Each structure stands twice: as structure tokens, then as C-alpha cells.
Amino acid sequence: MKKNQKLHVRETLVIYGRHVLKYRTSAIVLILVILGAAGASMIPPLVVQRMIDEFAKIDGVNSGFWFAFKRILELLGYWIIAWTLWRISGFLATGIQPRIRTDLERTALDALQRQSHRFFTDEFTGALVRRVRGFANAYIDIAESILWRFVPLVVELSFIFVIFVRLHILFLPALIIWFALMVAKSIFFARRRSVLDLERAAKDSKVTGVLSDVITNNLNVKLFTATQHERENFFNVTEERQVVALQTWRFGERVLVLQNIISAAFMLTMLGILAWLWSRNVVGLGIFAAAVLYFNRLNRSMDDVGNAMRRIYEALAEAAEMTEIILLRPEVQNKRGAKELRISKAKIEFQNVSFIYSDGREALDSFDLVINSKEKVALVGPSGAGKSTVTKLLLRFYDVTSGTISIDGQRVHEVTQDSLHRTISFVPQEPLLFHRSLRDNIGYGCQNATEEEIITAAKKSYCHEFISELSNGYDTLVGERGIKLSGGERQRVAIARAILKDAPILVLDEATSSLDSESESLIQDALRVLMKDKTVIVIAHRLSTIIQMDRIIVMEKGKVVDMGTHEELMKKVGIYQKLWNIQAGGFRTSIV
Numbered sequence: 001m002k003k004n005q006k007l008h009v010r011e012t013l014v015i016y017g018r019h020v021l022k023y024r025t026s027a028i029v030l031i032l033v034i035l036g037a038a039g040a041s042m043i044p045p046l047v048v049q050r051m052i053d054e055f056a057k058i059d060g061v062n063s064g065f066w067f068a069f070k071r072i073l074e075l076l077g078y079w080i081i082a083w084t085l086w087r088i089s090g091f092l093a094t095g096i097q098p099r100i101r102t103d104l105e106r107t108a109l110d111a112l113q114r115q116s117h118r119f120f121t122d123e124f125t126g127a128l129v130r131r132v133r134g135f136a137n138a139y140i141d142i143a144e145s146i147l148w149r150f151v152p153l154v155v156e157l158s159f160i161f162v163i164f165v166r167l168h169i170l171f172l173p174a175l176i177i178w179f180a181l182m183v184a185k186s187i188f189f190a191r192r193r194s195v196l197d198l199e200r201a202a203k204d205s206k207v208t209g210v211l212s213d214v215i216t217n218n219l220n221v222k223l224f225t226a227t228q229h230e231r232e233n234f235f236n237v238t239e240e241r242q243v244v245a246l247q248t249w250r251f252g253e254r255v256l257v258l259q260n261i262i263s264a265a266f267m268l269t270m271l272g273i274l275a276w277l278w279s280r281n282v283v284g285l286g287i288f289a290a291a292v293l294y295f296n297r298l299n300r301s302m303d304d305v306g307n308a309m310r311r312i313y314e315a316l317a318e319a320a321e322m323t324e325i326i327l328l329r330p331e332v333q334n335k336r337g338a339k340e341l342r343i344s345k346a347k348i349e350f351q352n353v354s355f356i357y358s359d360g361r362e363a364l365d366s367f368d369l370v371i372n373s374k375e376k377v378a379l380v381g382p383s384g385a386g387k388s389t390v391t392k393l394l395l396r397f398y399d400v401t402s403g404t405i406s407i408d409g410q411r412v413h414e415v416t417q418d419s420l421h422r423t424i425s426f427v428p429q430e431p432l433l434f435h436r437s438l439r440d441n442i443g444y445g446c447q448n449a450t451e452e453e454i455i456t457a458a459k460k461s462y463c464h465e466f467i468s469e470l471s472n473g474y475d476t477l478v479g480e481r482g483i484k485l486s487g488g489e490r491q492r493v494a495i496a497r498a499i500l501k502d503a504p505i506l507v508l509d510e511a512t513s514s515l516d517s518e519s520e521s522l523i524q525d526a527l528r529v530l531m532k533d534k535t536v537i538v539i540a541h542r543l544s545t546i547i548q549m550d551r552i553i554v555m556e557k558g559k560v561v562d563m564g565t566h567e568e569l570m571k572k573v574g575i576y577q578k579l580w581n582i583q584a585g586g587f588r589t590s591i592v
Ligand code: ATP
Pocket: 121, 357, 358, 359, 361, 362, 363, 381, 382, 383, 384, 385, 386, 387, 388, 389, 390
């Protein structure tokens, strides 16, 4: 959680409310049944009162067993009505709560998917997963607290107010003072508790983030023998969370003590007034029994509500982080009335493009480049020259700081992002795959591709052979992020996916890691198929690719410093020649 994080109570409740509205009829019926159940539960003490008053006046021997037993049956009748209504409310709740929870998870995923690239570079995957779950679970906690604690409490309070104030007006000030104290306590509790809960949620997110980072980097942890270091790091973050959690619980317990003191004073006052009224012959004995039953119930309900408040605040803090994302305007958005990108030639133009990352690092400085239809250019340059940034801006992962980028004369920030992304196939340096079957991963490039099309793409990208050798063939699951495949296989699957997508523009960030020569040549062949008839930008790391290109763009410090074919550039003494000599040296060594 970030600094100045708010609880977003209103916003979270509005979002939840909108989701409940979808099931408004069932929700209204549910609340009515709960009101009925709570009302029915308040009647037995009145029957007890009547029984005691009647029994005090008559003689049991004369009235007989059945006189008393009828009263008992009446009492049981009300209990059965109340229990039945409570059970019905339980069944009704199970009919809507899981649905609302699922809808909320979907809303949360939609909100995440709307976010731009930068958002995901700034957040931990594990923490985001936790937020989605927390948001939906928090709804259940809040809704259950309201339904089973607050709604019945309203009924109980109304009953008690009416019964006692009708009995004597003296009860009114006592009830009002008690109620005011309870509300004041709740406000005090809420204020302090919200701060603690937000802090606890933030620490909890941190724990999840560290945990998911360690699990993702488990190989590094092993290779760098850092198990002990990670254990200590985890110990520290969990310790921080524990300190806040303890503070929160202790605070809750102290508030419950305060609440019990108020309740004791309340009972003493109310029963004291009753005793005074009895001494003046205004009330009978029965009301004492009813009052004890009512006040006990009220105290239990107030305890429950105290706990429910605690749950609600924890839940609101849990939900706040996701609510914030739902409210967050995505950094990159479609312009109002943005049109679909129409491709005729797939000509790309960067005009005077400058870009500064949010941390102030200038990645591109007045970058100019025109890439003609079906031209294949390679971007080369030292690390940090801005090559990847060029491709990220073309894909509109970020908006340029100044200048324009256009495709076939249409500016990328004026067309819809979906149409832009449909037009460009991007094969990243380390392609990530879904933990799904190879068929699903290849078919991801074209959601309604037939089996034949998938196999054809796999053949063109030289995947078919290795896939056929697997016992489950195209049904083989590739592991999280494709971890069960070799680097070369993963690349070829990514190329197959791009072949199926068949977009007119191809952006390729070549893998820097050296592959064995067989894998390398298979990938080169697959790329040749992929690049055919497309406008191509390659962030080139391999000599073989560079030589094949129509034009090589040499970049340094965010600018184009030279361009030409391999032969032309080799004739000049400059960065390219220097890079080439270094790479060629490495290349020769690697194939010796
Ligand atoms: P390499 O060949 O090492 O991949 P590159 O030429 O592709 O490098 P870029 O990745 O475009 O270089 O980075 C250009 C500059 O922008 C670098 O100084 C880099 O540190 C910075 N940079 C890249 N990504 C980010 C980011 N997400 N946030 C902040 N700065 C970034």
C-alpha cells in the first residue's frame, strides 16, 4: 500500500452496492426475512413476562398442567417461527452471496486488465492476486456483518425502545444516554481502527510481495545460497506485520472492555428503574424476567456488533487496495472517439520523439526514424541506448513525452489500443507462456484457429518436431511462464504464436542468451518465415540477424547516431564497427 493510502469506505461500499443491485429482489427478500426472524426472536421474552405475571396471580393446582403447557407451546411456537425464518434467510443468502463474490472477482480482474504497462512494472504479482481475493472476501465479511449483526440489532433496539418507553418515560433518557455512549465508542473505535487496519493491510501486502518474489526467484535463492538471507528478510517483514496486528487486536480488546463497562452501567440503570417502578406497584414481576432476557440479548448483540465492526474495518482495509485500482484511471487510454488503425502499407514514422520515464531517466531524445513498408530494420547500440523503449512506445505501453509516432499516417495515440496491438506482433526477449497446453499457447495468437492452423504454424516455427516427441503432444502443459520448455523451444512457440497472429508489423526483441547452433539456426529459419512480407523492427543481438536486415539503425543515448546496411556501416569507424568487433569476437569464441 502506498503512502497516504485511504480507506475508501464510501467508494468501496458504492462498488459493492452496485454489485448487490444486480440481485436486488433477492437481497430485499433476504433482508425482510432477517427482519422477520429478528422480530420473531424478540417475542418469547414477552410471552415469558406474561406467563410469570399470570402464574403469580393463579394457583397451579386449580389451573392444571394444560394451562401452563399451552403457554410453553406458545413459547415454542415463536421459537420455531424464528428458527425457521433464520434458516430460510441462510438459504437465501447462499443463493446470492457466492454470485456477488464471483462478480466482484471479475470486476477486479477487469480493473487490472485495464491498467497500463507501467502499473504492472510497479506492482508485485503476488500482491495483486491477494488484492483481488481480498476484495471479494471483504465483501462477504462486510455483507455478513451487516446482515446478521446490524439488521437484527436495529430490530432488537426498536423493540426494546418501544417496550420500555411505553412502560415508563424514565427509560427514554437512560436508553438515549446508553445509545449515545455506544455510538461515540464506535466512532472512536472506527477512527483509530481504520489507521491500524490500513497499516496492517499494507504490511500484509508487503509480506505477500516478498513471498511471491522469493518463490519466483527460487532458482536465484538456491544458486546464490541465500536461503538464510531470505528467511531473515521474511522474518523481518512478518515481524513488522505482527507488531501492527498485535496493536490492532489489543486495541480491539480494550474497546470491548470499555463496551462491557458501558453495558454493565446500562443494565444496572435499567433494572434499577424497574425495581423502583415495582416498588411503586407500576410493574409486575414478569417484566424483570423479560428485561433480563432482553438486556442479555442486547449485550450479546452489542458484543457481536463490536466484533462485526472489527471485521468490517479489517475488510474495508483489505478491499481498499483493490478499490484504489478500480478507481485508478489507466495511464494510457484510448482517446475519445479513437478510430481503428487501418493498415495499408505498414509504414512506421517516429518524429522527434522524446521520452522520460517517471523516475526522470531520459530514454529517448529527439528520436527520428522512418521505416518503410515491409522494410526490415535492426536497432543496435550499447545497453541502455533506448532500443527497447522505441518498441514499447510503438506499442503504446507508454505515451511519448513529446513528438509523434504514426503508422500509415495515423498517430498511435489517436487509434484504439486494441487495433494497434492487433496490428503488431511482439516477440519479447524472454517470451512468457501461459501455464496451459502447447496448443493453447500457440493458438493464443488467433483465438479461433483450427487444429490444422495451429499445427501448420508449429511446423513453420520448427516446434512440431519437439512437440510430437512429447508424450502428451500438443496437450502438454508448459509450466508457469513456460518453465518446462528450453529457452529455444519457448522462443519457437512464441514465434508460432506470432505466425498465427499474422500481423503486418513485427517487433522482435531477440534473446541475448546464446543458444546452441542447432537451436539458433532453427530460430533463424522460423524468423525468416515470420518476417516475410512484414514491416519488421528487430532489437538485434545476433550477427546473423543483423546481416539479413535491410537497414541497421545505430542508437546511442536515446538518439539515432548512424544508419545503413551492414557493409556501409562497417566501412565507417564508429560505434557499429566497435559493437560488431566485440560481438564477432564473442561469436567466434562461442562457436569454436
Ligand atoms: P538493453 O540493450 O540493455 O536492453 P536498451 O537499449 O533496450 O538496453 P532501454 O531498455 O530502452 O535500453 O532503456 C533505456 C533507458 O531507460 C535505460 O537507462 C534504462 O535504465 C531506462 N529504463 C528502461 N525501462 C525503464 C523503466 N521501466 N523505468 C525507468 N527507467 C527505465
